Amino acid sequence: MxxxxxxxxxxxxxxxxxxxxxxxxxxxxxxxxxxxxxxxxxxxxxxxxxxxxxxxxxxxxxxxxxxxxxxxDDGFITDRLENKRLEIEGEIKAAQDKLFKIELAKRDIRQQRIATHYNVSIKSIPSCQVLSLRRIVCDYYAEGELWEEMSAFADKNGIPISNSTFTIYHDTDYRETDVDIEICAPVSRTEKDMCGFTYRTIPSLCRLWHVPWCTDLLKTFRAHTLPSQAGCKLTASIK
Missing domain, CATH: 1.10.1660.10 (Multidrug-efflux Transporter Regulator; Chain: A; Domain 2)
Structure with missing residues (x-):
């Protein structure tokens, strides 16, 4: 002993x-x-x-x-090790996402794109016909991927899009993950719904939070196709 x-x-x-x-x-x-x-x-x-x-x-x-x-025993331990491997891979992915956001923030600071003051106000928009893409995405940063997808779809199908684009957040509160986002681009004509893209009418007098911003931290889509997104962000809960 x-x-x-x-x-x-x-x-x-x-x-x-x-x-x-x-x-x-x-x-x-x-x-x-x-x-x-x-x-x-x-x-x-x-x-x-x-x-x-x-x-x-x-x-x-x-x-x-x-x-x-x-x-x-070998079988049980092997299963537990595999579960731990997947858990660690998830942690690594989350850490990599944070590093990516840090680099974006550093770049924006160097380019003086990050605004130090945000003016929040209520803004109304008239009823309009929009091309819409609604999806549950991993987080708010993934919104840029939706705009890239819409930009490519509009280019491919020759769909003219107004520059008064906006985003609707359908969740009732802030979410860390699984964010219900709908991006909307006013259009002059409607086509057949396809590939997850839908034409619908946004009702008039919708009250929207209007948050001016100067950073492209969340947006990586082509500005020449959807130029208004580089200057403002609209959020609302429109059902």
Whole structure:
């Protein structure tokens, strides 16, 4: 049997972590001396501790490690490792998205495109016929992809588009993910609905938040096709 200090040196795991694993139930001492209250570990527990450290280093939390230790077999562990791989890939993707947004923000700051003041007001628009594309996208930054798609669709089909384009956000509140966005471009004539694009009439006297902005942080579509989007952004909840 090994005292906790000896076991720590042997396994190269700190005493603090051994006590933590004891408190969380991941690795209880083999026995506790009833006279000195010293924690005592057995040689057989070295393999158990190695498995705990292995999973910890891969990003498993205490609950996940406990479940893995309880059902340790090749099939179960392989499944848990695959789940962790997918989780880490998602975290990497989220981090890459943040890095991309940081680079966009840095570029806009250098080019003095980011406005320091935003004037929010209510604006009405008259009833109009629009070419609409509505989709649930991953986040607000994905709106630019919708405008690129509409730009390509309009060019391909020879559809003239007014420069008074706007965006409708159908969610009742701000969302981190799964944003319900509809982009609208007024048109002078209607065609057959196709490829997810719809012609519809926006009712008159719709009250819209009108937020002037000077950054192209969210927009990457072609300005010559949809020029108004570089200067303003309209949001509303029109059902």
């Amino acid at each position: 090994f005292k906790i200090g000896e076991f720590s040196k042997l396994t190269q795991v700190s005493i603090r972590m051994l006590r933590y694993y004891d408190e969380t139930g991941l690795l209880k001492p083999a026995k506790t001396d009833k006279f000195t209250n010293y924690r005592l570990y057995s040689a057989e527990q070295i393999d158990v501790l190695n498995k705990i450290v292995f999973l910890r280093d891969l990003g498993f939390n205490v609950a996940e490690i406990a479940a893995a230790m309880k059902h340790w």
